[in-house]
Amino acid sequence: MSNKTLESFRERIQELVYLREALSLMEWDLRTGAPKKGHQLRAEAIGYLASRHHELSTSAEMGEWLEALSEPNVLKTLSDIDRALVRVEKKQFDRMHKIPSKLMHEYQILVSTAESVWEDAKAQNDFPMFLPYLEKIVAIQKQFIDYWGYEGHPYNTLLDQYEPGMTVEHLDTLFGDLRSHLVPLVHAIAEKGLQVDPTTFVHQYSLDKQQELNRLFLQGMGYDFAAGRIDTTVHPFQTTINRYDVRVTTHYNLDDLRETLFGTIHEGGHALYEQGISRDLIGTSLSEGTSMGIHESQSRFWENMIGRSLPFWEHNYDLVQKAFPSVFANVPLHDFYRWINHVEPSLIRTEADEVTYNLHIMVRYELEKGLFSGTYAVADLPQLWREKMKDCLGVVPEDDATGVLQDVHWAGGSFGYFPSYALGNLYAAQFQHTLRKAIPDLDEQVRTGNVHVIREWLRTQIHQYGKMQEPAEIVMRVTGEPLSGAYLVEYLRDKYRAIYKL
Amino acid sequence: MSNKTLESFRERIQELVYLREALSLMEWDLRTGAPKKGHQLRAEAIGYLASRHHELSTSAEMGEWLEALSEPNVLKTLSDIDRALVRVEKKQFDRMHKIPSKLMHEYQILVSTAESVWEDAKAQNDFPMFLPYLEKIVAIQKQFIDYWGYEGHPYNTLLDQYEPGMTVEHLDTLFGDLRSHLVPLVHAIAEKGLQVDPTTFVHQYSLDKQQELNRLFLQGMGYDFAAGRIDTTVHPFQTTINRYDVRVTTHYNLDDLRETLFGTIHEGGHALYEQGISRDLIGTSLSEGTSMGIHESQSRFWENMIGRSLPFWEHNYDLVQKAFPSVFANVPLHDFYRWINHVEPSLIRTEADEVTYNLHIMVRYELEKGLFSGTYAVADLPQLWREKMKDCLGVVPEDDATGVLQDVHWAGGSFGYFPSYALGNLYAAQFQHTLRKAIPDLDEQVRTGNVHVIREWLRTQIHQYGKMQEPAEIVMRVTGEPLSGAYLVEYLRDKYRAIYKL
CATH class of the missing domain: 1.10.1370.30 (Neurolysin; domain 3)
Incomplete structure (x- = not known):
């Protein structure tokens, strides 16, 4: 490996950082006041820059640089920063490279459609409308898991995207322990009831x-x-x-x-x-x-x-x-x-207090884990949701809009993400x-x-x-x-x- | 020429439009509230995307597509939109291509430095501080003129960047005529004086x-x-x-x-x-x-x-x-x-009323024209400014901050731009x-x-x-x-x- 390799690699990383600055600003702007009529063209421009980012981060040269820099006798000569950079980028590169680009393209179109279908489905309380999209997303995520490979539980590789190194084995222990203490605490609190008159505020x-x-x-x-x-x-x-x-x-x-x-x-x-x-x-x-x-x-x-x-x-x-x-x-x-x-205890995760919040996460975790181990079918999610909510929180949504459809995450394909919220508390x-x-x-x-x-x-x-x-x-x-x-x-x-x- | 050429050309234009969307937003954000400490990194990111834009719009393929599409027997087969697009892009391509990239690079660094020197020079009323930068900018602009070529007056090619087809010959007539009517009108108004008590407001x-x-x-x-x-x-x-x-x-x-x-x-x-x-x-x-x-x-x-x-x-x-x-x-x-x-009549262009505004523009036009015909030296601008202001508006600035240093345009190299303001009124x-x-x-x-x-x-x-x-x-x-x-x-x-x- 020559110094030139490290230099080219660092330059490429810098380019990606610049592109992400543009992309972050474009997203921020969309969510803080960009005029409605301009959203469609903005989405196209974001799509263009995101593809460019993808192209630059998965290019053949990038693969060669990463391979050369990852060789143990090279890696040990690198600065701490460069070594960490190679580790982070190689992991990302390998993940992206393992997915055939045709499948990735199909998936991206699917989730972008699914998000707007989900919006309508939630507004109309119509899970069946969303079901085929969610089934397809889960099916493709399962293909991703096969391409990526995994150790232990298939859900581990999904978790690892958001929480490097986290596993089902570890989460089961953490959440099992937490739950066994939280459920009685929530019950005890419920028995005492309100400690202050809410009309005061x-x-x-x-x-x-x-x-x-x-x-x-x-x-x-x-x-x-x-x-x-x-x-x-x-x-x-x-x-x-x-x-x-x-x-x-x-x-x-x-x-x-x-x-x-x-x-x-x-x-x-x-x-x-x-x-x-x-x-x-x-x-x-x-x-x-x-x-x-x-x-x-x-x-x-x-x-x-x-x-x-x-x-x-x-x-x-x-x-x-x-x-x-x-x-x-x-x-x-x-x-x-x-x-x-x-x-x-309440139905909506984002409005939950700091005690019951963790129980909401466990509901989602159990469902996701079951979907990817093959225990649960996507079509059964609404019913499973009600059962788990009853078990964990003692409340049951009257409809899917305040139940299984409440969060956008699944429509966006973010399986493995929810546990991070409870991990944050831990x-x-x-x-x-x-x-x-x-x-x-x-x-x-x-x-x-x-x-x-x-x-x-x-x-x-x-x-x-x-x-x-x-x-x-x-x-x-x-x-x-x-x-x-x-x-x-x-x-x-x-x-x-x-x-x-x- | 194949349909493929037109298609590739249109795709490239679309890419450039997307890049400009990102760039415009990044600039807008800088000027409407982006946090101060982030400006330096933002400038770098803008520089990166602008280079990418430049690279894509001046690439060899772009030259080949434009050449193929500009052939008369091809051009006539194009839609009105495509024909106009080829005209506009070819003009821009030729301009950019004629400047050696080393010179362009040197120029870009120069104007970016000159703008901040101008800011300081204006704040400190110190024209000599700004002089060497302005001299260099004018010298490079003269080189640009040589590379671009021109018909009639050398300033014509600068004008054409902002007002396609406009010439010194035409402007001299328009502005001469306008001035001969405006100066007496301004005098007559000045003699009548204020028509309303300003303290009311x-x-x-x-x-x-x-x-x-x-x-x-x-x-x-x-x-x-x-x-x-x-x-x-x-x-x-x-x-x-x-x-x-x-x-x-x-x-x-x-x-x-x-x-x-x-x-x-x-x-x-x-x-x-x-x-x-x-x-x-x-x-x-x-x-x-x-x-x-x-x-x-x-x-x-x-x-x-x-x-x-x-x-x-x-x-x-x-x-x-x-x-x-x-x-x-x-x-x-x-x-x-x-x-x-x-x-x-007043000293600052941007605060001028709609009658005297045009006279401010004529001052700048006369100076720019003289610089590029070789009649005027950059070092003489402060004195020339005072003379022209006296001639056109009958007022003379007491310092350069409210005189020759008042506008950013020259620091940014925008010679040929000022006439557009008066043309707008016409x-x-x-x-x-x-x-x-x-x-x-x-x-x-x-x-x-x-x-x-x-x-x-x-x-x-x-x-x-x-x-x-x-x-x-x-x-x-x-x-x-x-x-x-x-x-x-x-x-x-x-x-x-x-x-x-x-």
């Missing part, structure tokens, strides 16, 4: 005050507005345009302040991760969060473990009181704290456990508004690495042990026993 | 009311918000992201309502042009305004001939009165009309003359808010063609004669004689 929360609060809370977390911005959208997300352009979006609900508040802190948690990645990784595909689960650990940590904690509100409650005095001036902090931590709790050992007066720091000690710890321990390390490696390095369910159980039990006086 | 014009008015006026003109949007920027512009995503931007001055009002109507005029192009031209480089001058004719027509006309305000004045009753409730319409049509007046014959009760239509008859006329006569026809062809077809200075002179004389009671 009925109000029209004005948009400009909500916006002001969002800015204050993001600033308080240490989000850098000179390297980011906040916009309005329907389904909030965080997106990284480039290393110094890390954007968050939010949705305003004029009837319920909690939606934008915790949504924004959540996306802010994602953004801090991206704003904390080492600048040495700029221009490479390592300048991103390492996995969906680790990413979610950052957003859920800020949203729930900090943003829904008592010390946080001991410091910040006056901001909310000043913004909406007619609602909160006479509401004691503890009532506000109970309001933002209300637990109740990682977050385990990181928190270590953080409390590192900063023993953590609650006092939060109570005095000094959350930047937390952000700095996360940056040093997790953020700066980007994709340099895989999830299991990070968990082991930071916490000294593999991922376990115990910390989340402990955290939830302690917190909600106190709130619900169990 | 001193007010803090609230942002939200200004925004509301902008939406109302754009809607009134027939701007389609489902295929566009309005955002805030420092130097307003209109940009077309795609055929159904045509955006305007504006700047708010809380001290002077006129800035955003007429700025928005101006950009709205550009936008109506782009929203009116035939959908048959989508996916080609014909789906744009045909030239800078014709584009400016649309913006200036709406801004001045409609937006600053009495009938327009007979219909719309109550909107402004309702938005700012404390200012306008007791101001008679005619005083408002005089306020928005106040004429006074075209607009000539189109208006024809429009008044086509719709004899035009003023009555405007007075009753029926401006969509105007928009429809412009669409039918001009907008729909995009780049299918060149400026001179459009003027001849629409008005039955070549471009003349007489209509602008007549329009300005009639309008301002009435306002200033001359």
Whole structure:
């Protein structure tokens, strides 16, 4: 291998990063206010750039460079960054290369159609309308699994796309353990019932005050507005345009302040991760969060473990009181704290509290696992959904729109993605456990508004690495042990026993 | 030539259109709120996509396709659209191909540096700081002229980039004629002085009311918000992201309502042009305004001939009165009309009224022409500027920041561009003359808010063609004669004689 190979490889990676900057911006724009009539042409332009990205990342030269650079005696001469880059890109290259391009093309058209069919099917509560598309998607995903190969359970290779190294074997243990503790906790909470009168908080929360609060809370977390911005959208997300352009979006609900508040802190948690990645990784595909689960650990940590904690509100409650005095001036902090931590089994995942949320994920996980082991048929999903919801959460949807059709993920072919959401909570709790050992007066720091000690710890321990390390490696390095369910159980039990006086 | 050639050519054009969609959005985003710290990486990504665009549009295959398609016996078999496309692309290809890529590369780095040097030089009123850059830009532009070749005056080939077919010979006549009428008119107006007390309008014009008015006026003109949007920027512009995503931007001055009002109507005029192009031209480089001058004719027509006309305000004045009753409730319409049509020689082009504006352009035209004929040296520009300003407008800047350094155009190498601004006014007046014959009760239509008859006329006569026809062809077809200075002179004389009671 010559130096020329490494140089060409790095140049190609840089090109891909530039293309992704364009693509991310085009997507962000579509979701934050691009005019409706222009969407169709925009989709075509995105399709063009995405194909170009695909072509450049799967080209024959790319294969040759990766092969040359992966040879053990070459690999060991590379810098840490280049070695990680070769690992990440080779994995991606191999995955893409194993799928015949005709099948990939067919699949892409299928999911793009399926997403709009799903939208209609959900609106009309018509699962049979969506069924043939979903069957076809699952069938092609099964072909992908065959092309990719797998160890253990066939679902493992799907999981690995979003959470490198994660397996059914590991998830079964983690989720089994979690479930056995959460189900009784949810029951105990349900028996105690509401701890606060919800009518106290009925109000029209004005948009400009909500916006002001969002800015204050993001600033308080240490989000850098000179390297980011906040916009309005329907389904909030965080997106990284480039290393110094890390954007968050939010949705305003004029009837319920909690939606934008915790949504924004959540996306802010994602953004801090991206704003904390080492600048040495700029221009490479390592300048991103390492996995969906680790990413979610950052957003859920800020949203729930900090943003829904008592010390946080001991410091910040006056901001909310000043913004909406007619609602909160006479509401004691503890009532506000109970309001933002209300637990109740419900039908919709995205609206679930932090205790029941994990049970929603288990429903989807069980179904996905069954689909790919061949135990379940796609046509049986609506009925299976109702059964699993009853088992896990004790509630059953009256229709498919609020049941099996509620999430877009399957229409987009994102099988293996859902577990990341619960993994985020598990990682977050385990990181928190270590953080409390590192900063023993953590609650006092939060109570005095000094959350930047937390952000700095996360940056040093997790953020700066980007994709340099895989999830299991990070968990082991930071916490000294593999991922376990115990910390989340402990955290939830302690917190909600106190709130619900169990 | 085979059908394959035409097909490959059309595919390539489509690719270029997609790349331009990405580039336009990236630029729009930079100018409407992209976070500051991300600008440097964004500039790199734009540079990458722009090179890719350049590579695809100047590649050897492109040259072969254009040559094959331009053969007379092939050209005549093409559809009107394909024939126009070949003409437009071949012209562009030949221009780009004649410049050695090394020189082009050197030039691009130079202007990108020069723009930031100009910013500093303007801020510090330091022309000598900018001088070596401007000298180099002019020197390279002279090399370009040699590579491109020219007929008549060397400046003609620079003009032709922005206004195909325009020449120094034609401009000298047009501008000479215009100047001989405008200078006495400006003097006569100056002698009469202010027709309205400006302190009447001193007010803090609230942002939200200004925004509301902008939406109302754009809607009134027939701007389609489902295929566009309005955002805030420092130097307003209109940009077309795609055929159904045509955006305007504006700047708010809380001290002077006129800035955003007429700025928005101006950009709205550009936008109506782009929203009116035939959908048959989508996916080609014909789906744009045909030239800078014709584009400016649309913006200036709406801004001045409609937006600053009495009938327009007979219909719309109550909107402004309702938005700012404390200012306008007791101001008679005619005083408002005089306020928005106040004429006074001033130093800054972008702030000039519609009479003196043209004289600003003549100053720049004379200087540019002299630079490229070799009569003037770059180092003498500050002194020449002062002399020409005195001659044309009777005012002399006290420093270079408000003189020769005021506009960014030269730092960006846009020589030949300025005349388009005055050409826009000339075209607009000539189109208006024809429009008044086509719709004899035009003023009555405007007075009753029926401006969509105007928009429809412009669409039918001009907008729909995009780049299918060149400026001179459009003027001849629409008005039955070549471009003349007489209509602008007549329009300005009639309008301002009435306002200033001359």
